Amino acid sequence: MLLPLKPGELSRLIPAVATGPQFAASSGNPRKVLQRLLISLIGGVISLLVAQSLFSSRFGPVWLVVGFVFLLYMLWGPILEAGRRNATLRRYPVAALFEGEVGDLYTREVVEERREQAGKQGRLELVENKRTWLCLELEDEEGYLGQVRFPMEKKHQAIRRGMVVRALVLSERKDFARIGAISDAWLPQPKLWVGEYPYLLRPAFEELCLRRLR
Template sequence: MLIPITREKFEQLIPLTGTAAQYRYYAGSWPDFLRKLLISFLGVVVIWLLGEITNSGGATVSLFAFIAGLYWLWSPVYWATRRNSSYRRFPYAGFWRGNVLEAFVSEELLGTEETVNEYGELVIVENRERRINLQVGDKNGFEIQIQAPLLRLHRNIKPGQVVELLALSKDPDLERISKVTDAYIPQLDIWVSNYPVLRRDIFVEVSEELSGRRRKRTKASSSRRYSRL
């Protein structure tokens, strides 16, 4: 099932500026925070040195140094806003509901690091992450695979369960889906996502509203059928 949504609702679901969940995503862990602090410090030092070399005005140098010094604070908002813009550039969107066709776990290579062991030998260490893979589809033949970091809650996902997401397209009739967002499994009330694209509270409201309408249509259809009998 694919139901078009208005542009207004689409922009509510994917706001321009980063949400709290998106800020936390880009703020990262404690090592990520320390890395941002280091970048902020180095930025202040570089700007100060350039100001000394070029004899630039004190107010200008102070302003840029202030901005660089707060990189650790504003950078998550910047990167979240930029990522949201990559979704909001699609002019059309629809609420999609299908089913889990298959669920399996894989191990993905994130990168490699070179280090030296206790014998002084160069060793390449692989950074791997376990990920959940969902093959989802609907009765119209649309299928797509969703992948995300594996969480303990994901072990309860089974084929046949309902899955919902937002489908983005450049076509007014949504015939070609160009991109999808994080997926929601209402039966378990859990999400499968790499990045929290959606305002999840609003998406759940849309899901419940559409489910209510569907139940009403089913009841009305059943009533008409029985009345004819």
């Protein structure tokens, strides 16, 4: 079942500015955090040294600002990334509240990182970091809608076929003949939120479901 959203509801469900959970999700894995930290420190220190050497020049204050921008990269980097991801869904002209069920679920191994390292004989070997992801196929009375996938955790073992699932569906067309994107999803029976990225303001979405799906 698809219930089209009213004007203004999409912007209340998917914010333009990053929320706390979105900031955490956009911060990335420890390797990405370390990369941001190195960029922040190296860029900040170099810019501040240049600003100090040009202190009497008119360009000194400019480099000082650049230095502080680099030092704050650990903060604004994830915020910018979250805003970009939110914008990919907010740009759709049509959105609808979806209620259906888990038609099928299965796991798959996803390569999250590839790197080269020296083996026992000193040769470079390709090492893959894999993680188990759970894929949920969503369907309603009209059939298959789409898929939501995410890294599997122990709590996700409670998910079963036939469970009610709710999500936001976005499209370029008013008849939803072609689905452009699906948000993270809410399973009310086990009270679980699932998805690769927390697009939705979850309390607001749960409240919307209570009002529209009575």
